[in-house]
Amino acid sequence: MADVQPLRGLRYAHDKVQDLSSVVTPPYDIINAEAQERYYQRDPYNIIRLELGQQTPHDDELNNVYTRAAALLSEWRTQGILHMEEQACYYLYQQVFSAGGQNYTRTSLLARVRLEPWSARVVLPHEHTLKKAREDRLNLYRACAANLSPIMSLFEDPQGRMRRLLASYAEQPEISFSDEDGVERRLQPVRNSEHIALIQDFFRERQLYIADGHHRYETALAYRAELEEQRKTLHPEDAANFTLMSLIDVDDPGMLVMPTHRLLFNLGPDALQKLKETELARFFDVEHLEALADEDILPHLEKAGRERTAFILKTAQDTLLLRLKAQGQTHMESSEHTDAWKRLDVAIAQRLILEETLGLRPEDMTAGTHVRYSHDAQHVFSALVNGEIQAALLLNSTPLRQVCEVAQADDRMPQKSTYIYPKLITGLVMNPLW
Template identity: 75%
Template sequence: MADVRPLRGLRYAQDRVSNLARVVTPPYDIITPEAQARYYERDPYNIIRLELGKTTDHDNDLDNVYTRAAAYLSEWRNQGVLHMEEQPCYYLYQQLFTHADQVYTRTSLLARVRLEPWSARVVLPHEHTMKKAKADRLNLYRACATNLSPIMSLFEDPQGRMRRLLATYAEHPQIQFQDEEGVEHRLHPIQDQQHIALIQDFFSERQLYIADGHHRYETALAYRDELKEQRKELHPDDAANFTLMSLIDVDDPGMLVLPTHRLLTNLAPAMQAQLTGEQLKRYFTVETLATRASKDVIAHLEKAGQEQPAFVILTNEQALLLRLTEQGRHYMQTSEHSEAWKRLDVAIAQRLLLEETLGLRAEDMTAGTYVRYSHDANYVFAAVEKGEAQAALLLNSTPLRQVCEVAQADDRMPQKSTYLYPKLITGLVMNPLW
């Protein structure tokens, strides 16, 4: 199935860049303008100059963020700031972090993976993408011909074969540093030829599930197809047939999925009136919680969610714990989506609460007029208390197994269904496409 190969990674040379924390960044799509400016100031070799360059009023076809990224990439290679691995290898990549006073270690394998169309059912998606984001990334591909950041993908390893193999490289990492968020990153190349063969054989029997990076994957497909059309023929082993991925066991104990809560604003009085216990009984049992303390409400929500789909509607007056009823389940069955989709908490919340109860349309939820999103429960509670939001819809996180089930069903999840924490770092290993 999946063709997972080693790569000659393009990396920062340690004799030129001794502190990697100064030159790496989070993925481009979560970098704010303030953070972008900060990364520019931090170091002249920061990857931000390639991944998310600054626009100017004088940009034109010959001088723009993409041409400048290509110039920086070429300059850094010529200066020896970036160097290419002498031999193809895989990379053990670990992220050690703390969340809610719990310590996690997420383990992944960095590799280049052969691009396959969605229809081949080798690499499976779970969400739709937007054209604007793909156009930006495609322009960067054309200019740099390099994967600057990895796509996060999942694989199944019920026998723990890959986990045991990677564990042999985890004790003495070649690279180890801590980023500005306090996440520790560890990297070690895997050059043993026997292990390389075992890894390639392991993945040849497996499907991959994209967890984060759908835009980058579809951009890679578009770039490959563009080159194929230009050249009339593309050798099967051409680098453009592959993309950089971070491959993670779906059962990895370090895989942390955070819930994405919904903040509701600009609701008309008639819409607000639908968020009462009496109205919500149409699809849910309703329990008024005695507390509105963030920690306690979330604890109630998590406990209820272990038994069945559950949600909390939070207003300045009350916190209502909702549990799905048989009537609610029956209405979910009228959806044309797959059975896997109908079981998702986030799908139930969207269909029964946002669409049916509040009357919002899909375009209303993407426009930002009525719905905003946050992973931080404390921020959500504060926003409601300050009147910055009229109400909030609190959810539990989506299990990764459910993500895989939706992908297997060839369905797509609602917007903002998953948030994998932390994000993969950009600039640690890059994949040349030449």
């Protein structure tokens, strides 16, 4: 099904840039203005200048973040700061990190993947995208004609064939460095022609599930469509028919999905009254946990979630464990969504608590007028103590298998359903579209 090909990656030249940690960044969509300025100051060749350039008051159609990115990309190639791989290859890409007292190694394969429309059911999405973000990425595509960062995608490999094939490449990586978050990044090209053929054959039998990067994928589709219209025809092997992906086994032991908690604010007195046991008991069994220390809340929630869907609703006055009961499950069944969607903790939280109990609309959650999101429970607890928020809805993480099930059902998950840690790095390998 999937056409997964090696690429002649565009990479920083070692003789010009010895410290890769100084030139790479996280993905553009999690970089705030402060971090953007920090990356600008870190190194004159930092990828931030291409991926998320700074705007100026004098920007116009001829001089803006996109035209400056294009000029810099050309300049860096001319100066030898960036060089293109001599032969097409795959790249073993590993991230080694610690979280919650555990050590993880996440393994992926960097490759270029043939673009397919969603209707082809080769690459499957699980979320909707926003028009503004798509327009920004398309402008950058037009200017640079390159994928500067990979899309994170999942594949199924129950026999572990790909894991065994890539194991030998993990022993002595060509590149190894730690980023500002202490995550070790390892890269090793896969140039063996026999292994390249085996990898291509393996993925011809696979569907791919986008885990992170829906905007970039839709941008790639839009860019290809533009070129097809301009040129009237596009050769099947034209580089614009492909996009850069980091392909990860859905069962990889290094996959860490963090929960995304809902922080509630700007609620009126009537809404706050609905966050009481009498109202919540309509859909949930409610248990008071006032004696539970903050550090024990998430372990308690995780344990409860193994038996049935559970949440913890915390306010300045109450800590409530909510466990889905039959009436709540029946109400979920009335949704027009698929069965895969109805089983999601985030869908149950949105439909039964945020929408049905509090009366919030989906646009309220998208606009950020009443709901914010955080992966850091300590930040949530501090926000409650400081009065920044009125209540917090704490969730367990979403299993990646459920992401695949929703995608297979051709449904879309609620906003902020998954947060895979750590994010892929930008600037390690780029995919030229020329």
